[in-house]
Amino acid sequence: MNAPLISQGSARTDRSEPTGLYILRAAPETVHWGYFDAGLTPVLKVKSGALIQAEAVTHHAGDDPDLMMDGGVREIFDKVPESDRNPGVHLMTGPIYVEDAKPGDMLEVRYLRMIPRFNYGSNLAANWGHLYKEFGEKERVTIYKIDPVSMQAHAHYAYDYPGKYEIPGKITKCPECDRQKALNGVRVPVRPHLGTAGVAPDEPGRVSTIPPGAHGGNIDNWRIGAGSTMFYPVAVDGGLFSIGDPHISQGDGEISGTAIEASLDVLFQIVLRKDFEFPSPLLETPGYWIVHGFDEDLDNAMRFASLDMVKFLNEQRGLSNDDAYSLMSVSADFTVTQVVDGRQGVHVRIPRTIFPPDSK
Structure with a gap:
């Protein structure tokens, strides 16, 4: 059995010291759109332990450019041609090369802080949403405003999108649109997180950012926010880690097709781990360990999440497979992460508090 990944008394057994703070701004030369x-070519090379302050820009900033764009964001939209935004849709900052990272290693990414760049975000009821046909194949944008004091968001206004939302980064004519009131008096919690982040898969050419996978990608789990740690399996030298698709709030399922999409400034630390391996993106929060499963079939996604949780409990908690299976049935919670990314997601979480404190 491998040494326990995480101790009960503290967030991590590994206490790598920061090797310096790097600033990574989102600009036409530091982003890649849709893949x-x-x-x-890496835009940044770091050693294990590096602290990185990076800008993550939403590809939905054009839903209201007056409220969700500044000069830096507009430059990206102006200079990255629509023909180069494919095969996916998400605007990614990176990639970051981690020295000595090799296939089979893990990147431990400690998300420390996520701050909205603007006090506005956009939700799109999209053509890829789960109930698109039931809603008459209409697409609708709702612009939300953040109250930074209460950390709640409310609907600022909404409008029907004319036609079909197909071009990533489309800039709409929102000042000229027919604005509607929406969700009067309703407040939703602001919980900033990254919808898409991960390492480069070991595949030739561009790999779409839309489906999640072993590399991470478009997981769309709102728990991947400040205070959480993600473990990504390295597939190529250096890992080539990128972040994007920032959100300020989302429910499990992401049923309309998007979250509240909003640009974030993200502080994180990358630590290279060579002392364990795991086949899929693994999430640690203060209260839970969370394992993800993905497949076009939701039943298969749940099965894959189950099998990987058995592996986690076996290798990191020392349980037999039989004991892990029993414990999962009585203590683990399975939840649909999202159903709108082609490859659907299920995550299973198990409380850290049910285990005895580690002796180490």
Whole structure:
């Protein structure tokens, strides 16, 4: 059995010291739009333990450019041509090369702080949403405003999107649109997180950012926010880690097709781990360990999440497979992460508090 990944008394057994703070701004030369690619030239090279302050820009900033764009964001939208935004849709900052990271290693990414760049975000009821046909194949944008004091958001206004939302980064004519009131008096909690982040898959050419997978990608789990830690399995030298698709709030399922999409400034630390391996993105929060499963079939996604949780409990908690199976049935919670990314997601979480304190 491997040494326990995480101790009960503290967030991590590994206490790597920061090797310096790096600033990574989102700009036309530091972003890639719609894809991961193992052949991309890194925009930043760091050692294990590096602290990185990076800008994550939403590809939905054009839903109201007056409220969700500044000069830096507009430059990206102006200079990255629509023909280069494919095959996915998400605007990614990176990639970051981690020295000595090799296939089979893990990148431990400690998300420390996520701050909205603007006090506005956009939700789209999209053509890829789960109930698109039931809603008459209409697409609708709702602009939300953040109250930074209460950390709640409310609907600022809404409008029907004319036609079909197909071009990533489309800039709409919102000042000229027919604005509607929406969700009068309703407040939703602001919980900033990254919808898409991960390493480059070991595949030739561009890999779409839309489906999640072993590399991470578009997981859309709102728990991937400040105070959480993600473990990504490295597939290529250096890992080539990127972040994007920032959100300020989302429910499990993401049923309309999007969250509240809003740009974030993200502080995180990357630690190279060579002392364990795991086949899929693994999430640690203050209260839970969370394992993800993905497949076009939701039943298969749940099965894959189950099998990987058995592996986690076996290798990291020392349980037999039989004991892990029993414990999952009486203590683990399975939840649909999202149903709108082509490859659907299920995550299973198990409380850290049910285990005895580690002796180490």
